[in-house]
Amino acid sequence: MKLEGVVLEPSREKPETSRSVEAKVIEASLGEKDIIVSLPENIEELTSRGYGTSKNKKLVLTFCETLFLVGKEIIAVKDLKNRKKIDFQQLLSRYQMLDENAWAKYLIYRDLRSRGYVARDGFGLGIDFRVYERGEYGTATAKNLVLGIQEGQPVSMEDLIRALKNAHSLKKELVLAVLNRRGEVVYYSLSKLTMSEK
Secondary structure: OEEEEEOOOOOOOOOOOOOOOOOOEEEEEEEEEEEEOOOOHHHHHOOOOOOOEEOOOOEEEEEEEHHHHOOOOOOEOOOOOOOOOHHHHHHHHHHHHHHHOHHHHHHHHHHHHHHOOOOOOOOOHHHHHEEEOOOOOOOOOOOOOEEEEEOOOOHHHHHHHHHHHHHHHHHOOEEEEEEEOOOOEEEEEEOOOOOOOO
């Protein structure tokens, strides 16, 4: 296996920052499975920055996007049933019930966003995220597919080969995002996999 270091440098563009006190926090609702933004002006603001997927004139956010936006105080989430505000920890707990790797995926997502990249959900082919180059979201396709790996957790060769084949079939570069025990992310490009007997 050949791993080459990928340099994902901090953006020269202004990264996502927390809202100032006078900025209006966008309200989102947590339903059974989705986090939804309903107001058209809020939908426009978020989609222009690479968040969410339009569905029935509403914007559906992923849990990673929601956690990131709540952490930056850009949105506030309320339970659709009882209208009570849901904080970051409660959202994370719900996400962890759906995905045991929720915390790792969130940390990788947060790192990519803090570097100025737009990260969207992967294609469901063992890929965690599609990553768009800075300034290219909405005008070009994603060039990189990111597979998150946690230090100390084994990854099967079959999973790596499958992810690499999927990336190559889509003419994308596969990037491994290795999350260490301190929560730092290191990126590696996986360009080809060769096995040899010794």
